[in-house]
Amino acid sequence: MVLLMAKAYVAVDIGASSGRLMLAEIQAGKLKLQEMHRFKNGFTRENQHDRWNVDHLVNEIFTGLEKIKAAGYDEVRLGIDTWAVDYVLVGMDGKKLQDPISYRDARTRDAIAELTSELPKDYIYKKTGIQFLDFNTLYQLYAENKADLAKTDKIMMMPDYLGYVLTGNAVTEVTNASTTQMLNLREGLFDKDLLKQVNVSQEQFPRLVESGTVLGNIRHKWQLEYNLPQTEVITVATHDTASAVVGTPGNGDHWAFLSSGTWSLLGAELNVPENGAAAFAENYTNEWGAYGTYRFLKNIMGLWIAQCVKREYNDKYSFADLAALAEKEKPFQQFIDVNAKRFENPTDMIQEIQDYCRETGQKVPNTPGAIMMAVYSNLSLFYANELAKLDQILGYAIDTLNIVGGGSNVALMNQMTSTLANIDVYAGPDEATAIGNIMVQMIAEGDVSDIASGRQLINDSFKIKRFTPETGKYGTVLQRYQDFLKFEKGKKVTN
Numbered sequence: 001m002v003l004l005m006a007k008a009y010v011a012v013d014i015g016a017s018s019g020r021l022m023l024a025e026i027q028a029g030k031l032k033l034q035e036m037h038r039f040k041n042g043f044t045r046e047n048q049h050d051r052w053n054v055d056h057l058v059n060e061i062f063t064g065l066e067k068i069k070a071a072g073y074d075e076v077r078l079g080i081d082t083w084a085v086d087y088v089l090v091g092m093d094g095k096k097l098q099d100p101i102s103y104r105d106a107r108t109r110d111a112i113a114e115l116t117s118e119l120p121k122d123y124i125y126k127k128t129g130i131q132f133l134d135f136n137t138l139y140q141l142y143a144e145n146k147a148d149l150a151k152t153d154k155i156m157m158m159p160d161y162l163g164y165v166l167t168g169n170a171v172t173e174v175t176n177a178s179t180t181q182m183l184n185l186r187e188g189l190f191d192k193d194l195l196k197q198v199n200v201s202q203e204q205f206p207r208l209v210e211s212g213t214v215l216g217n218i219r220h221k222w223q224l225e226y227n228l229p230q231t232e233v234i235t236v237a238t239h240d241t242a243s244a245v246v247g248t249p250g251n252g253d254h255w256a257f258l259s260s261g262t263w264s265l266l267g268a269e270l271n272v273p274e275n276g277a278a279a280f281a282e283n284y285t286n287e288w289g290a291y292g293t294y295r296f297l298k299n300i301m302g303l304w305i306a307q308c309v310k311r312e313y314n315d316k317y318s319f320a321d322l323a324a325l326a327e328k329e330k331p332f333q334q335f336i337d338v339n340a341k342r343f344e345n346p347t348d349m350i351q352e353i354q355d356y357c358r359e360t361g362q363k364v365p366n367t368p369g370a371i372m373m374a375v376y377s378n379l380s381l382f383y384a385n386e387l388a389k390l391d392q393i394l395g396y397a398i399d400t401l402n403i404v405g406g407g408s409n410v411a412l413m414n415q416m417t418s419t420l421a422n423i424d425v426y427a428g429p430d431e432a433t434a435i436g437n438i439m440v441q442m443i444a445e446g447d448v449s450d451i452a453s454g455r456q457l458i459n460d461s462f463k464i465k466r467f468t469p470e471t472g473k474y475g476t477v478l479q480r481y482q483d484f485l486k487f488e489k490g491k492k493v494t495n
């Protein structure tokens with residue numbers, strides 16, 4: 001009797017700190033997920049810029065696929081998602097011109113001020129509905145080496161470039177394209193004025209496609225070089241946060257998501273964009289989601305800070321160790337604006353945190369536990385503050401927060417956020433990005449009918465932990481934090 005193997009799906013999810021290949025199948029009505037390969041990601045200094053090693057990423061994808069083949073899977077579907085805004089310049093010969101520059105590189109430091117002196121911010125926001133982050137693709141292209149741009153045949157967003165290397169086919173998938181801050185909300189195309197502003201032609205971007213589009217099979221030349229399964233690549237929601245939102249269980253009537261990884265992306269899934277005055281004033285974004293939705297969210301510095309702290313202790317502590325050390329400390333011993341520019345890419349994060357506390361006349365954390373409690377408690381305060389703003393902008397009360405990603409493992413932060421925001425928190429799955437990647441593939445293949453049934457399958461398949469508010473436990477700390485932020489912004493703390 002030939003056992004019909006359930007279709008196997010592979011998610012390649014590459015975040016700013018780590019990448020992974022996750023294999024999924026539906027077994028007995030549940031989604032079974034297994035990690036087949038994990039690898040480090042990160043940028044290094046090369047040729048005067050912070051750059052990603054994109055050949056390393058390609059090699060790791062093939063290594064992961066060889067492991068999947070060796071595990072007995074001869075045929076798979078595969079989707080690729082990565083972090084946003086960064087791109088690869090591809091020359092007339094179809095090869096990359098150089099290793100891509102990271103969004104944390106200093107080259108865009110003054111780009112927003114320069115570009116928006118010619119094109120006002122409100123004009124750009126009305127067109128695109130996208131938040132002003134100085135590393136958006138628009139500002140990277142504004143700062144790009146003009147000679148390199150002239151040699152460029154195609155500008156490929158990171159996940160699209162990886163799909164192109166595997167299959168030879170180039171597209172621009174819309175969820176990640178929206179993070180460029182160059183897509184026109186009304187027209188659904190790259191905006192002509194913004195293209196002109198950075199001397200790029202529409203033709204230099206491959207055609208725009210929706211998530212769920214079949215990209216093609218892995219090229220034969222790779223099959224000869226590596227021992228790979230037969231692999232059909234599907235263009236998923238290629239911005240990792242878009243996949244994370246698809247993979248969010250969506251518990252609650254008016255629920256919000258917090259994709260908690262290197263970045264914390266806090267927001268709500270909308271059916272129409274919200275690019276009005278209040279959203280503009282609070283720098284909220286309308287990144288495009290899967291299935292015609294919009295990810296109305298704010299970028300928060302997130303666990304990037306924890307990653308730097310861990311590295312600066314020479315990886316002596318695991319993340320779980322650092323969370324356990326923090327648990328032993330008292331919360332809210334100092335207030336920190338975690339989104340201050342100074343925390344974006346400092347040479348020494350621990351020093352930066354201590355200097356900030358000294359400059360603002362606050363208690364300076366000196367031990368790993370105290371430093372991590374400062375990080376976790378101020379992230380939780382920032383989340384609670386932003387949830388209050390979200391209620392104001394959207395005009396209704398968010399009743400539940402779904403926290404996904406690696407940060408959903410930090411019970412201390414899940415509980416603090418629930419109490420500070422006075423709403424229920426559902427934590428998990430931590431691999432929601434990979435799950436959302438796979439969900440789009442399954443919907444494209446007809447194995448799952450739509451996103452609602454996909455989210456039901458997620459709830460049925462993974463352990464989702466609920467946290468409820470310990471009402472009143474922290475008194476007026478949130479109000480005092482909000483007053484502190486207003487005071488610091490008024491003082492224009494140098495950052």
Ligand SMILES: Nc1ncnc2c1ncn2[C@@H]1O[C@H](COP(=O)(O)OP(=O)(O)O)[C@@H](O)[C@H]1O
Pocket residue numbers: 014015016017018019260261262263303304306307319320321323405406407408409410430
């Ligand atoms: N067991 C854990 N305890 C505490 N923190 C954790 C744990 N697992 C993961 N994390 C946190 O999650 C972060 C990674 O989340 P992840 O979603 O994998 O990020 P990315 O996709 O950006 O690489 C780590 O930086 C760490 O701070």
Ligand SMILES: C[C@H](O)[C@H](O)[C@@H](O)C(=O)COP(=O)(O)O
Pocket residue numbers: 014015016017082083084085103239240241260261262263264265299
């Ligand atoms: C620069 C972008 O805002 C950033 O990539 C963010 O959107 C993102 O993709 C975060 O994903 P991580 O998994 O790296 O936290």
Ligand SMILES: [Mg+2]
Pocket residue numbers: 014015016240261262405433
């Ligand atoms: Mg991630």
